[in-house]
Ligand SMILES: Nc1ncnc2c1ncn2[C@@H]1O[C@H](COP(=O)(O)OP(=O)(O)O)[C@@H](O)[C@H]1O
């Protein structure tokens with residue numbers, strides 16, 4: 001029962017001209033507890049629409065989304081679902097509500113009716129987990145985009161959700177902000193056992209997941225380990241995606257007749273292979 005099951009999921013938006021737009025087309029997926037999943041795919045392939053189904057922000061036009069046995073369409077259990085599945089969005093400015101960092105992190109647990117003493121404990125622990133404890137009395141607008149995302153992540157951690165869905169959380173960040181957010185996300189997975197569903201357009205972020213789901217035109221076009229996904233170069237190109245930077249380097253080197261294995265996907269692997 002500890003999993004998210006998406007069955008024959010279909011979702012249609014009604015556009016302003018009243019025409020229907022099918023954004024998800026018969027998606028079937030199981031997300032197991034403890035997984036670190038990256039979701040990739042071209043713009044408009046349905047990634048955000050899929051993400052918003054996982055905690056019932058959107059409800060299926062047809063089919064279902066079942067979180068630990070709870071159907072998101074069931075109004076009587078939707079709050080339970082929201083306590084299980086936390087969300088972090090792309091724009092760091094749109095998800096901070098309070099005027100002080102610690103109040104923002106406390107907002108979620110406060111809404112759950114948790115005791116003040118327990119909330120204080122969680123706020124401290126969550127800010128520590130993302131290396132932001134020293135900013136706890138700061139005004140969020142004084143923080144960088146990356147730091148704001150870390151606060152949003154701490155807010156989800158303070159709710160103690162089992163699943164965390166992040167919809168392109170690094171898209172608006174500079175490289176150091178991106179690195180800090182990715183480090184925090186990996187820590188939540190490893191240290192707190194949180195199930196991670198990370199939507200990203202950075203292939204170098206996707207490569208660090210245990211499993212990659214590729215969306216294309218509202219459908220699941222591929223589902224496998226990063227190695228399985230990125231070894232099919234032809235398919236990756238057809239789906240409008242790029243290879244991770246290390247793989248691109250390998251192909252460029254091979255074009256110049258430099259002998260190097262094609263089985264290289266991460267920067268670490270590339271560095272190792274080049275140490276002759
Ligand atoms: N609010 C909306 N109204 C109408 N169409 C939408 C809306 N949001 C998304 N779409 C359409 O649904 C499809 C999937 O969008 P989305 O899930 O945002 O894709 P992605 O996150 O992969 O870029 C796209 O064709 C997009 O134009």
Ligand SMILES: [Mg+2]
Pocket residue numbers: 047048049
């Ligand atoms: Mg999107």
